[in-house]
Amino acid sequence: MIKKYLIERRSWIILFFCLQLFMIFVTYIDSSIPLSSIMYIVFLSFMIFSIFLIIRYNKEIKFMKSLEERENNFDLANIAHAxxxxxxxxxxxMADQIEILKQTSSKNLIALEEEKDELLSWIHEVKTPLTAMQLVIDRVEDEQIKANLTYEWLRIHFLLDQQLHQKRIHFIENDLYIENIDLQEIIFQEIRSLQSWCIQKGIGFDVHLETTEVLTDTKWIAFIIRQLLTNAVKYSESSDIIVKSYEEAHQTILEVEDFGRGISPKDITRIFDKGFTSTTEHKDNRATGMGLYLANKAAKSLLIHITVKSELNKGSTFTLIFPKRNEFVRISSM
Known part of the structure; x- marks a missing residue:
């Protein structure tokens, strides 16, 4: 900060030095002026100017230093008095600009809330005809047509569900209700919802649950599991999907393993990125690049760690590592 201050005041400092040199120069060309007296005056001037510079530095730097050290927020309380x-x-x-930003931010937040409410309302409205469509589909006698219609119905249903959770995830902290839940009930419920799609693709489920009780939020863990199971079914053909849970180091582990097309090694680190689909399957229009992104984001709020192992054309294994019970309780109480 001293260097910055001296650079800021360099014109004044240079002027002072020039004036002292000018006095010495005048003494040099005018022999009637005693040099020793002028040198004494120059010395005193230097002393006074140095003291003045130190005093002004300590006084002027407070405001600028508080600006440099302030956090990037709308709070001006920590800034030194001007x-x-x-x-x-x-x-x-700064105060005027912050007030404008606050007003703009408030307007944008209100607009965002209104847009979210309108979209959520629309999604709920669309679910009514979707339910009616499901009843109509159940009455279709041709099994092939019924299977095709059910598949398309599921796609619409999951896309709406994904959109619903995408809007809610920004406010997930306000939507969490942590309780003891039964993983088996949630997993079998999600498998039942995929039943017609799995029959069409010749896919079965092999479920082994050694540990079923976890401490988490029902809605969001169901959404995470739904994304993993949907992905497993989407990219598999005529094979089983293995779902198993067990306890390791006082943590519940849930694995979803499929034997589908797998993930390219260069894509592994990017599959949880927003909007990322694939660098190998460019013609795949089924992927939105949002499912795993939202699942991973929701998992972080639940202190769940998601890992993936995959080999191209051999399948993938997604693992959910739930937090230790005492760790969750400690963090939740903070």
Missing amino acids: ESPFERIIEKS
């Missing part, structure tokens, strides 16, 4: 006219101009300008 003393000089220039500092007051800066302070007023």
